[in-house]
Amino acid sequence: MAYIPAPMYWGRIPEKYRLVGYRCKKCGAVNFPYRSACRQCGSKADYEEVKLSWRGKVYSYSIIASGGSPPEFANFERAVGPYPIAIVELDEGLRIMAQLTECDPGEVKIGMEVEATLRKVYEDEGIIRYGIKFKPVRVKQ
Amino acid sequence: MRGEVAIVGAGHTVFGDHPDKTYPQLFAEAFWEAVESVDKGIDPKEIKAAFIGTLGSGGSQLGNLSCAITGDLNIVPIPAVRVENACASSGFAFMLGVMGVASGLYDVVLVGGVEKMRDVAGLRGRYWLGVSGDTLWERLAGTTFPGMYALMATKHMEKYGTKPEHLAMVAVKNHYYGADNPKAHFRRRIDVETALRSPIVAAPLRLYDCCPTSDGATAIIICRSDIAKKYTDSPVYVLGLGAATDYIAVYERDDVTTLRATVEASRQAYKVAGVEPKDIDLAEVHDCFTIAEIIAYEDLGFCERGEGWKLIEERQTYIGGRIPVNVSGGLKAKGHPIGATGTSQVYEIFKQLRNEAKERSRQVPEAEIGLTHNVGGSGGTCVVHIFGIRR
Amino acid sequence: MVAGILDYSVYIPKYRIKAEEIRKSWGEFLGAGVNEKAVCFPDEDVITMACEACMGVAKRGLVDVDEVKAIFFATTSSHYVEKELASTLATVLGATRAFTVNLGYSTKSGTSALISALKYVSDSNEKALVVAADAPRSSIFDPLEHEAGCGAAAFVVQGGAEGAIAFLEDFASASYEALGDRFRVDGEKRPRSLDVRAYNVKVLRQLATDCVNNLLSKLNRNIDAYDHIIFTPPIDGGRASIDVVRSMGGSPDKVTKTTMSSFVGDCGCALPLISLAHVLENSKPNEKILLISYGYGGGCDALSFVTTEKVLRAQSKDFKVKDYLESKKYIDFKTYLRYRGLIE
Numbered sequence: 001m002a003y004i005p006a007p008m009y010w011g012r013i014p015e016k017y018r019l020v021g022y023r024c025k026k027c028g029a030v031n032f033p034y035r036s037a038c039r040q041c042g043s044k045a046d047y048e049e050v051k052l053s054w055r056g057k058v059y060s061y062s063i064i065a066s067g068g069s070p071p072e073f074a075n076f077e078r079a080v081g082p083y084p085i086a087i088v089e090l091d092e093g094l095r096i097m098a099q100l101t102e103c104d105p106g107e108v109k110i111g112m113e114v115e116a117t118l119r120k121v122y123e124d125e126g127i128i129r130y131g132i133k134f135k136p137v138r139v140k141q
Numbered sequence: 142m143r144g145e146v147a148i149v150g151a152g153h154t155v156f157g158d159h160p161d162k163t164y165p166q167l168f169a170e171a172f173w174e175a176v177e178s179v180d181k182g183i184d185p186k187e188i189k190a191a192f193i194g195t196l197g198s199g200g201s202q203l204g205n206l207s208c209a210i211t212g213d214l215n216i217v218p219i220p221a222v223r224v225e226n227a228c229a230s231s232g233f234a235f236m237l238g239v240m241g242v243a244s245g246l247y248d249v250v251l252v253g254g255v256e257k258m259r260d261v262a263g264l265r266g267r268y269w270l271g272v273s274g275d276t277l278w279e280r281l282a283g284t285t286f287p288g289m290y291a292l293m294a295t296k297h298m299e300k301y302g303t304k305p306e307h308l309a310m311v312a313v314k315n316h317y318y319g320a321d322n323p324k325a326h327f328r329r330r331i332d333v334e335t336a337l338r339s340p341i342v343a344a345p346l347r348l349y350d351c352c353p354t355s356d357g358a359t360a361i362i363i364c365r366s367d368i369a370k371k372y373t374d375s376p377v378y379v380l381g382l383g384a385a386t387d388y389i390a391v392y393e394r395d396d397v398t399t400l401r402a403t404v405e406a407s408r409q410a411y412k413v414a415g416v417e418p419k420d421i422d423l424a425e426v427h428d429c430f431t432i433a434e435i436i437a438y439e440d441l442g443f444c445e446r447g448e449g450w451k452l453i454e455e456r457q458t459y460i461g462g463r464i465p466v467n468v469s470g471g472l473k474a475k476g477h478p479i480g481a482t483g484t485s486q487v488y489e490i491f492k493q494l495r496n497e498a499k500e501r502s503r504q505v506p507e508a509e510i511g512l513t514h515n516v517g518g519s520g521g522t523c524v525v526h527i528f529g530i531r532r
Numbered sequence: 533m534v535a536g537i538l539d540y541s542v543y544i545p546k547y548r549i550k551a552e553e554i555r556k557s558w559g560e561f562l563g564a565g566v567n568e569k570a571v572c573f574p575d576e577d578v579i580t581m582a583c584e585a586c587m588g589v590a591k592r593g594l595v596d597v598d599e600v601k602a603i604f605f606a607t608t609s610s611h612y613v614e615k616e617l618a619s620t621l622a623t624v625l626g627a628t629r630a631f632t633v634n635l636g637y638s639t640k641s642g643t644s645a646l647i648s649a650l651k652y653v654s655d656s657n658e659k660a661l662v663v664a665a666d667a668p669r670s671s672i673f674d675p676l677e678h679e680a681g682c683g684a685a686a687f688v689v690q691g692g693a694e695g696a697i698a699f700l701e702d703f704a705s706a707s708y709e710a711l712g713d714r715f716r717v718d719g720e721k722r723p724r725s726l727d728v729r730a731y732n733v734k735v736l737r738q739l740a741t742d743c744v745n746n747l748l749s750k751l752n753r754n755i756d757a758y759d760h761i762i763f764t765p766p767i768d769g770g771r772a773s774i775d776v777v778r779s780m781g782g783s784p785d786k787v788t789k790t791t792m793s794s795f796v797g798d799c800g801c802a803l804p805l806i807s808l809a810h811v812l813e814n815s816k817p818n819e820k821i822l823l824i825s826y827g828y829g830g831g832c833d834a835l836s837f838v839t840t841e842k843v844l845r846a847q848s849k850d851f852k853v854k855d856y857l858e859s860k861k862y863i864d865f866k867t868y869l870r871y872r873g874l875i876e
Contacts, residue, residue: 003268004276012277017624033278039393051626054587060299060397062291063344064284070271073283079574079870082341085282087292087392097278097392102546102573105344110299118583118624119575121281128611130579130620131281138546139855 006127016131019054019116021094022047032094053091054116056134061086063105072122084108088134101133113137142243143413144532147369147376149362150179151488152253156326156357156476160260164202165213168193168255171358171481172214175253179362180373185214188362189247191221192238194230194254195480198269199261216251225480227273228429230254231359232483232515232524238363239379239526248368253360254485256478266354273518275390287343287351287430289391289519294345294432297398301447303435305345309336310453311431312349312473317459319470321500324485326355326476350431355476359484361491366532377494380416380510381527383409389521398447400433402523403440403514410512411442414527418442421464421527422508423493425486427516428471437514438466441525460505468493468503483524486513490528535654535689536696537837539595539846540809541588543581543665543684544796544856547571549868554678557865563678564769569797570681571863571871572667578607578684579617582665583624585686588856590625592849595659595688602631602660604649606641608800609667613718621663630661635801639714639765640827642666642801643835646687646808650700653691662687666800670722672874676714679766681797685805697843698812698821701836702750706743710735710830733772735830740776743832744824751836755782758836759819762807765826766793773824795857801827806853808837813853817841 012033014020021032024047029040032052036045065082066074077083084100086108100108101119114134121131152174159167176183193210197203207221224234231254238252258266271285279289297303313333319325331349339348362372369376385405391397411417418441426441428434435449443464444452452458458466469475469489472482489498490511498504510529516522550568555561572581582605590597605618618632633648635641642664649660665684670677693699712726713735725732740763748755755761761782763773770791774784792807793799799806804825811821821837869875 003272004281009277013623017620018626060292060296062284062288062295062346063341064288065341065343067340067348068285068287068291068343068346069267069283070280070285071265071267076283076574079873082344083283085284085288085292087397095392097275097282097390099282101575110295118580119573120577120580121575128577128579129281133575138859139851141850 009129014049017118019052019132020049021052023050030092030094032096052094056088056090056114058108058110058112058114059087059089059095060110061100061108072124086134088114099133100135102135107136143380143415144378145366146239146242146363146379147366148379148487148491149364149369149372149376150175150183151362151491152178152360153324153485153488154358155324156355156478158259159257159356162257164195164206164255164257165210167257167356168210168253168358168360169214171253171360175360175362181371183362183372185216187249188216188219188251189249190219190241191251192224192234192241193221194224194234194483195256196225196227196230196269196273198256198258198479226522227517228427228477228479229483229515229517229522229524230480232513233384233522235361235484235487235526236382236384236524239382242363242365249362249364251360251362252484253358254481254483255358256480257356258354258478259356278392279390284343286519287346290430290432291343291346292391293397293436297432297436298345300398301450303450305337306333307435307450307453308350308431309333311428311434312336314453314459315428315467315471315473318468318503319474321502322470322475325470325474326353327474346430346432352429352472352477355478357476357478357481357485359481359488361484361487375495375530377491377528377530378532379526380529381410381412381414382525383407383413384524386522387520389518391519398436400436400440400516400520400523402520403437403516403525406523406525407441407514410525410527416510416527420510421512422510423465423468423505424512424514425469425489426466426514428467428473429477429516431473433516434466434471441512441514465505468505483515486515487526494528494530534693534699535650535691536693536699538659538688538690538695538697539589539592540685540687540812541585541592541851542806542809542853542856543584543588545570545572545576545581545682546859546861547573547863547871548860549863549865553865558672561678562675565766565791565794566679566797567794570683571868572682574871578610578665578667579620581682581684582621582663585663585665585684586621586625586661588851589686589688591851594846594849597661597688598626599659600627600630600661600688601658602633602649602652603627604633604635604645604660604662606635606645606664606801607666608636608639608641609669610636638827638829638831639801640825640831640833642805643823643825643833646805647703647833647835649689653689655691657691657694659688659690662689664802664805666802668723668798668800669872674722676723676725679798681793681799683796683799683802683806685802685809687805693840695842696840697846698837698839701838702747703833703835704743704747704750705831705833706739706746707831708739710828713830714828729768732767736767736772736826737776739830739832740824740826741780743834744780747834747836755780755822757820758786758822760790760811760815760821761786762790762804762811762821763787763824764793764803764807766791766798810853812839812843813847815839815843817843
């Protein structure tokens, strides 16, 4: 069921593939995701794109079991079992919502360091929707 | 507008399974009960407008439900509209009806809500539970509503020390009262141990922390207060109302342990009604998940920020405590047909303020001022009404 | 017309399964030459692995990846059989004006991509990106599934030897029809093989010998002049490659030391490039590397590289091949079946 039509998803690719944020030209605040009016000053959207950091910390989380997952994630849940979702606070202080991948439910803690990765989010009508997920930092600097 | 609008009748189907009814047929059941509940009688033709709340789950009547209903009830050609704000649909329908009456345009108005969720099974049913949040980010992270409220619960527990036991106590209380409510979906009492052993849905929320999906409908008849005597000697007056929106997604909010929409809506309602939280005798709050009730205690001003857990631990929200909450059973035990819940809460307050909760165990003694709190989605919309037996 | 490698990065999925675990749980391990192998998490595929490898190059900081003028992307196990695959990489990297080439159909596509890219940049000092990512799979009854691994490697190449950590001296190819050693039919997810071992080995030997001899004669050199010999694929557990090298007078342990498939499994067209990255990370300046790859059906590429002093700088960067090899988590057989989608 295409509740997000592919063209609509395509419009969000800068955010979904590149973690691009939108810096308001009036007040300098960075918006993510895209909003039609700046979250901070309310001005009509007039932004310059900025690349956000691909690192952050877990701000809050939950572990989704089979009863709580949307139908398009049913196959994924069947393969991996209960999976974590989280509000991630990026290094810039922005908060975004994402699935935590490659992460045991028992591993997740508030404050855990995570890094962004491009993964398959779901498949609909043969089209794979890729998007950013977060995972525990694997290789450190 | 304080006291300018009065409730003179109310109807409520049993919440649960009504698999063979259409949307209009299910609503009709509540409608006729509302009509028959008017003490001195009312002719349906006296109704001048209708506001019906629904999400439209299942999609069988997504468009033009309003006239599907007015036609089925033969009350055409009155103006009618479907109101949608997710789980706050009928709360907002009620608000619009009140505005319709208070504006002077319509003397008598029908408000209510209806939802059929149980005839679309399994995965297809879950689709409808996922359309009222932030689709692009929250849903695509792999969650529906339990997950969103779970994010609030995780943070609330970290920040204020709320424990899983407190969540279970909310469920226990609501099942305790729901067991005596003939309209309730679940009529069984439970204990804390059972709740804590139930399977995880979205950690830390378990099965017993989540309200069910239900079929049901509710209907309320309201009118100008100065003609209420024509219909009943004991109308219930709308003393205050307030409503608000907040960012649709939990992650967009500065503080995920509170619903700003509730704080704002109740602030307005208290102001219009000229009352304070301590003046409220009973409240029907939006406990779609147990954590939502605890957060509501704080947001509605029934206790200090972060001390919601104390209120339930001390049994202050049982009858006999400081502020009885959800003596109908709440969404948890009474059920939650999305579009019908808002006016279900109004129905309960209407009965309670008239001393008509037939089950003695549920009647709040000497209740004079009641509050309803109806929330859409994870807090994106909220509407609060305050009612009283005196203008 | 010189061209060389500026930097490299690999991506090996975190989850691994041991051959022993498969043997224990399934009753037998049908593969050869694989001790353990990498397994994609259910939300990974060749595109996501390719992106990770490219991001790895970016993170290492030796090269500005978004300045590449071309992207050569190779895989034999894409979800799509028609779609611009490299555009996903171009989008993620912000290299939206790059010339993109999608290569596939053959397990030598990785080296073919590398050769093509090196040739593409050799007239200028432009940069090009080469990415190979693969995740072959088959049925659990098939030896290929037991050997199948997954992984990706990315290289940035540039014309001129200016910043090169290794430059290409020369290359050679051999191409001759081979029927049935391994092939995948349109619409099917699993490669097939006629499984005639002697035939597979004979075809490989014929093509590889011709190819390598050609290269050696162009360079007027003996095979034992090489410090490192990479020879994929792991046919017959790698024994076939070793036999070819031995028959040419080369030393078998130069091959066995570079055999990555025993750690990561058969990663299709990415395996030669993953192995090359591994060798570059462990080589000294001024060493000679012979990279031989084989494409079933049949073709062979042989590339001759020489490392420079600059290879030490690349080796010092974070996000090493070693890091991806060693940061791992073992899974059991039932998890393997779930992750691979082998249960319908």
